[in-house]
Amino acid sequence: MRALDRKLLRDLRRQSAQGAAIALVLACGVAILLMSVGLSRALEETRAAYYERNRFADVFASVRRVPRTLLPEIAALPGVLAVEARIEGAAVLDLPGRTEAAQARVLSLPADGGEPALNLPLLREGRWPDPESAAEVAVNEPFARANGFRPGDSFTAILDGRARVLTITGIALSPEFIYTIGPGAMMPDNAGYGILWLSDRAAAAAFGMQGAFSTVALSLWAGAPEGPVIDALDRLLAPFGAVGAHGRDAQMSNAFLDAEITQLRTIAAILPPVFLVITTYLVGMVMGRIVELERAEIGLLKALGYGRGAILGQYMALSAGVAMAGVLLGWVLGTVLSQAMARLYAQYFDFPFLIFGLSPGVYALSAVLGLAAAMLGALRASLRAAALPPAVAMAPPVPPSYRRGIADRALTALRPSQPTLMILRGLLRWPLRTALSILGLALAVSVLVASNFFPDALDFLVDQSFNLGNRQEAILILGAEAPEGALMAVARLPGVLQAEGQSVAPVRLTHGPRQKTATLEARRPGADLARIVTTDGRTVEPPAGGLLLSERLAAALDAAPGDMIEVALLARGGEVHALPLAGTVPLYFGLGAWTDLDTFSRLLREAPRISAAGVTLDRAAEAEFHAAVKGLPGVAGTILLDRNVAAFRDTIGENVLVVTSIYAFLGIVITAGVAYNGARIQMSERARELASLRILGFSRGEVSYVLVGETMLLALLAQPPGWWIGAAVARLLTDSFASDLYSVPLVLNPATFAQASLVCLLAAFAAAMVVRRRIDRLDLVAVLKTRE
Amino acid sequence: METQVQPVFRTEGLTRIYTSGEVAVRALDGVDLTLEAGAFTVLLGASGSGKSTLLNILGGLDRATAGRVWFRDTEITGASDAALTRFRRDHVGFVFQFYNLIASLTARENVQLVTDVARNPMPPEEALDLVDMGHRIDHFPAQLSGGEQQRVAIARAIAKRPDVLLCDEPTGALDSRTGVRVLEALAAVNDRFGTTTVVITHNAAIRAMAHRVIRFADGRVAEVTENARRLPPSAIDW
Numbered sequence A: 001m002r003a004l005d006r007k008l009l010r011d012l013r014r015q016s017a018q019g020a021a022i023a024l025v026l027a028c029g030v031a032i033l034l035m036s037v038g039l040s041r042a043l044e045e046t047r048a049a050y051y052e053r054n055r056f057a058d059v060f061a062s063v064r065r066v067p068r069t070l071l072p073e074i075a076a077l078p079g080v081l082a083v084e085a086r087i088e089g090a091a092v093l094d095l096p097g098r099t100e101a102a103q104a105r106v107l108s109l110p111a112d113g114g115e116p117a118l119n120l121p122l123l124r125e126g127r128w129p130d131p132e133s134a135a136e137v138a139v140n141e142p143f144a145r146a147n148g149f150r151p152g153d154s155f156t157a158i159l160d161g162r163a164r165v166l167t168i169t170g171i172a173l174s175p176e177f178i179y180t181i182g183p184g185a186m187m188p189d190n191a192g193y194g195i196l197w198l199s200d201r202a203a204a205a206a207f208g209m210q211g212a213f214s215t216v217a218l219s220l221w222a223g224a225p226e227g228p229v230i231d232a233l234d235r236l237l238a239p240f241g242a243v244g245a246h247g248r249d250a251q252m253s254n255a256f257l258d259a260e261i262t263q264l265r266t267i268a269a270i271l272p273p274v275f276l277v278i279t280t281y282l283v284g285m286v287m288g289r290i291v292e293l294e295r296a297e298i299g300l301l302k303a304l305g306y307g308r309g310a311i312l313g314q315y316m317a318l319s320a321g322v323a324m325a326g327v328l329l330g331w332v333l334g335t336v337l338s339q340a341m342a343r344l345y346a347q348y349f350d351f352p353f354l355i356f357g358l359s360p361g362v363y364a365l366s367a368v369l370g371l372a373a374a375m376l377g378a379l380r381a382s383l384r385a386a387a388l389p390p391a392v393a394m395a396p397p398v399p400p401s402y403r404r405g406i407a408d409r410a411l412t413a414l415r416p417s418q419p420t421l422m423i424l425r426g427l428l429r430w431p432l433r434t435a436l437s438i439l440g441l442a443l444a445v446s447v448l449v450a451s452n453f454f455p456d457a458l459d460f461l462v463d464q465s466f467n468l469g470n471r472q473e474a475i476l477i478l479g480a481e482a483p484e485g486a487l488m489a490v491a492r493l494p495g496v497l498q499a500e501g502q503s504v505a506p507v508r509l510t511h512g513p514r515q516k517t518a519t520l521e522a523r524r525p526g527a528d529l530a531r532i533v534t535t536d537g538r539t540v541e542p543p544a545g546g547l548l549l550s551e552r553l554a555a556a557l558d559a560a561p562g563d564m565i566e567v568a569l570l571a572r573g574g575e576v577h578a579l580p581l582a583g584t585v586p587l588y589f590g591l592g593a594w595t596d597l598d599t600f601s602r603l604l605r606e607a608p609r610i611s612a613a614g615v616t617l618d619r620a621a622e623a624e625f626h627a628a629v630k631g632l633p634g635v636a637g638t639i640l641l642d643r644n645v646a647a648f649r650d651t652i653g654e655n656v657l658v659v660t661s662i663y664a665f666l667g668i669v670i671t672a673g674v675a676y677n678g679a680r681i682q683m684s685e686r687a688r689e690l691a692s693l694r695i696l697g698f699s700r701g702e703v704s705y706v707l708v709g710e711t712m713l714l715a716l717l718a719q720p721p722g723w724w725i726g727a728a729v730a731r732l733l734t735d736s737f738a739s740d741l742y743s744v745p746l747v748l749n750p751a752t753f754a755q756a757s758l759v760c761l762l763a764a765f766a767a768a769m770v771v772r773r774r775i776d777r778l779d780l781v782a783v784l785k786t787r788e
Numbered sequence B: 001m002e003t004q005v006q007p008v009f010r011t012e013g014l015t016r017i018y019t020s021g022e023v024a025v026r027a028l029d030g031v032d033l034t035l036e037a038g039a040f041t042v043l044l045g046a047s048g049s050g051k052s053t054l055l056n057i058l059g060g061l062d063r064a065t066a067g068r069v070w071f072r073d074t075e076i077t078g079a080s081d082a083a084l085t086r087f088r089r090d091h092v093g094f095v096f097q098f099y100n101l102i103a104s105l106t107a108r109e110n111v112q113l114v115t116d117v118a119r120n121p122m123p124p125e126e127a128l129d130l131v132d133m134g135h136r137i138d139h140f141p142a143q144l145s146g147g148e149q150q151r152v153a154i155a156r157a158i159a160k161r162p163d164v165l166l167c168d169e170p171t172g173a174l175d176s177r178t179g180v181r182v183l184e185a186l187a188a189v190n191d192r193f194g195t196t197t198v199v200i201t202h203n204a205a206i207r208a209m210a211h212r213v214i215r216f217a218d219g220r221v222a223e224v225t226e227n228a229r230r231l232p233p234s235a236i237d238w
C-alpha cells in the first residue's frame, strides 16, 4: 500500500468520531430517501399490478335502476373496452357477539356464476356463493378477520328492511377496496363495515332489481381519454337517476392511495435535501479545519513532489470515506425502516401481495447524492489545500488577528469574565462560521417543530370535527326519505337524549364551465349536534335562500359569493335548480355543501323531509338503543361517531407516535452532529489557549465553561430561527398534504416549540459534554510544545 | 583539487519581495550565485537575511519576484506548477528545521512517501540504515527523539537519490551532540553519492565542514569563502 493511502486510512481513523457524527446525519438523509421513495414506489407498483391483474375499472357510475338492456349501448360508447354492471345496496348487519349494528355494502356477482369482467375480486379462502343460492355470501377479508369469521359462519343481514341469515362461503379481497371506509366514517372500521358479495339472484330479489343494475364500471382502451366517456355515460344514464360518472380519481379507495403516495413524495422531496445540505455544511466545516491543521503536512507533501491532484484527491477521498460510511449505514437503516413502515401500511391498505423491493436504482441514487453532498462540502477546503504554496504552508500560521471593532468594544464595556470574553470573541471572530453553526442547529430545531406539530394538529382536528362540529354520537341513515315527523319516532327510541334530522342529497354543482359532484346537506338553523364549524372555530348556520360551500369546493368551482350555482339533484333524475352562493367556509374535511332545509324543500315543492337523524345517547341504555335500531325497518345504517373517533385516535395516534419518534431521532442526530463537530473544532483550535488557562490555574470546570458555553450559546441563538424555519416547514407540509379529501390544520402550540428547543438544547449539551472529556485528557506539556 | 565542475544552480539578479499589507519586505535583493555539482555549501547569515527564501526558490517551493534561476540547463523561474512539482519530485531532497515528519506515518512509511513517487529510489530500509535509523524503522515520530526524527527526515530526503539536498537549519532544534550526528549523516551522503548539498545555519561553527561558505546579509550575498581544508563534523562543537 502506498504510504499516502496509509496516511489517508489513519486520518480517517483519527477523525472517526467526527466522521461518524457526519455519517450519521447523512445516513438519516439516505434512509429517509430510501424509505419514502421505496414506499411510494411499493404502493404505486403494488397498486398498478393489482389493478392490472384484477382488471380495475377506469370509469364508475351509480344509478337508481337501469334495465340491463341498456348495457349494449354503454358497451358501444367510443373508447369503451369492457363493461361490468352489478347491483349494489346497503345492508345493516346483526353480527353475533356485537351489540351495535354493523354496516355493509352489498355487491352482486355475475348471474352466470362466471368472473366479473372488471373489478375482479380475489378469493382468499373458501368458494364463491352458489349463483342459485340466496343464503350464501362472500365477505371481504379485513371484515372477516376483524370479526373472526371463517367460511361456514353465519350472521343476520337486513336487506331492504327484511332480515335474513347469510352463511359465509368465501373470503375475498378487491382492488376497489384497498382502503375501505364506510359512508360518513373518517377511518376504516373493519369490524363495523363489511363488503358482501351476493349472487345476482339474491341481490336482485333483496333490492327488487330483477333484470336491472345499479352501478356500472367501464374500462377504456389504452390512451382513450376518460372525459368524453364520462360525459357520454352521464347523458345515457341521466334518465335513470345517475349520480354522475367519475374516473379513478374520485374512487374512494384509489383517492386515498393517491393522497398517501403524494404525501410520501412530499417527504422524499423535503426531508432528504435538509440532511444532504447539513452534511455538506458539516463536511465543509470539518474539512476546513483539518486542512488548516495540516497545512504543514500539505506543504511537506508538496515539497516531496506530490502535485495538486494528489493533495486534492487525498482530502476528497477523506470525505468520500465518510460519505461511504454514511451511505452504507443509511442503506441499512433505510431498508429496515422501509420494511417497518411497509408493515405499518399493510394495516391500512388491503393488498393481496406487496411488491416491495427497493430497486438498485434507488440505492444508487442515494449513494450518488450522499457522495455528492459530502464531496461538495469538501471541495472548497480541498481546493484550498491543493493550491497552498508549499513555502507558505510550512511557515507557522499567522495568529488569527483579533481586532477591536465596535462589537468588541461594546463587549468589553460589559466587563464579562475572561472565559466569557473568549467565547464571545471566538464567535465574533468567525462570523460566517458562527452563522452557519446557528443555521445547522436551527434546522435541527425546525425538524423537531415540524414533526411535533402533527399530534397537536390531529388533536385539534378531532376536537373540531367531533367535539365542536359533529356532536351527535350516532347517525341513523334512513333507507328512504321520511317526513320530518319521523324524527319523533327516532327521539322515542330507548336511550335517545336528543335527535336532529337533515336531508342529504347527492348533487352535481355547476358554475360556468366547472362541475363538481358533492353531497348537499339541508338542515334547520340552530342545530345543536351537527354544526358547521370552520377552521377558525366559528359556527356557521346553513343559509336561507342560498348555498354555503366549503372553500375547497368553491375554489374547485371557481365561484365567489353572489354567483349563481346550478344544482343538479342526482337522486331525482338530475332535476336542476339554481341557488346563489351565500358564503364559503374554510373546512378541514371534505367538499361540504349546505343549505337551509326550508329553502331546500321549497325548491323541491315538497314538505320538509329528512334522510338521516343524528342522536345523542344515554350511555346506560345503549344496548337497548342498538337492539331497537336493529329491528327498525326504515333504518339503512347506523354510524357510531364515538367509535370513529376512537378508531381515528388509535390508528392515527399509533402512527403519529412512530413517525414523531423517527423525526425526534432525526432532530437529535442533526443537533448532535452539528454541536459535536462544532465543539471538536473549537477544541482543536483552542487547545493551546485552554491548556494555558489550566496552567494559569483555572479549574477544569472554568475551562470547560469556555467550550460548553460556546456550544450552548450557539444552540440558544439557533432557537428563534429554528422556530421560524420549523413553522415554515410545517406550513409547507400541511399545504402539500391538502387534497380533495381533507387538509391538515397548521396547529403550532407553544409547547411544540418548547419541546423542540428542549430536545435540541439537551442534545447540544450532551454533544459538548462528550467533547469536554477531552479537556480532562489535555496533555498540558505536549500542547504547549507543539507548534500548532 | 581543481576540477572542471558543472554548476547545478545558477541565479541572476534573484529578487523576492514579500508584500503583506502596505509593507514590502525585500527578502532577496538581486542575488547572483553559482552552486557547483557535488559541493557541500553552507549558507550563513543573520536571522531574516533571506537564506530560507533563497533555498525555497532554489528547491522550487517558492517563486522569485524578479531575476532568473537555472537548474543545470533548465530555467525554473516561470515554470508551471506541474513542472515545479516534477522538479522537486525528481531532483530535490529537503530537510527542514522542524523535521516535518507526518505524525500518522512510521519512520519507514515517511520515507516510503518519497520512494512511492521517485524514479529511482533506494529501498526505505536502506535509506534509514544510511542514517543509522534501521533499528527504529516501525516507530512513529512521536516515539522518536528530535535527532532521530531529523535523521528520518534526512533518510527521506536521500532515499530518492536526489541531485541536490537542501537543508534549512537541520540542526536548529537539536542539541550539539545530536546535531553532530545529523551533520555526519549529511556529510556521509555528500561524500558517498556526490549529492550537491546546501545547508543553512546561523551557526558559524558548522562552516568548517563545507567546501564553500556563503554569507548572507540583507538579502544579498555578502561574502563567499572556499575552505581549503574541511573539518569532519565530529570535530565541530557549538
Ligand SMILES: Nc1ncnc2c1ncn2[C@@H]1O[C@H](COP(=O)(O)OP(=O)(O)O)[C@@H](O)[C@H]1O
Pocket: A392, A395, B018, B019, B020, B025, B026, B027, B045, B046, B047, B048, B049, B050, B051, B052, B053, B054
Ligand atoms: N511569507 C512571508 N511573508 C512576509 N514576509 C516574509 C515571509 N517569509 C519571509 N519573510 C520575510 O523575509 C525576510 C527573509 O526571511 P527568511 O528568508 O526566512 O530569512 P532567514 O531564513 O534568513 O532567517 C524576513 O524579513 C522575513 O520576515
Ligand SMILES: [Mg+2]
Pocket: B048, B051, B052, B053, B168
Ligand atoms: Mg530561515
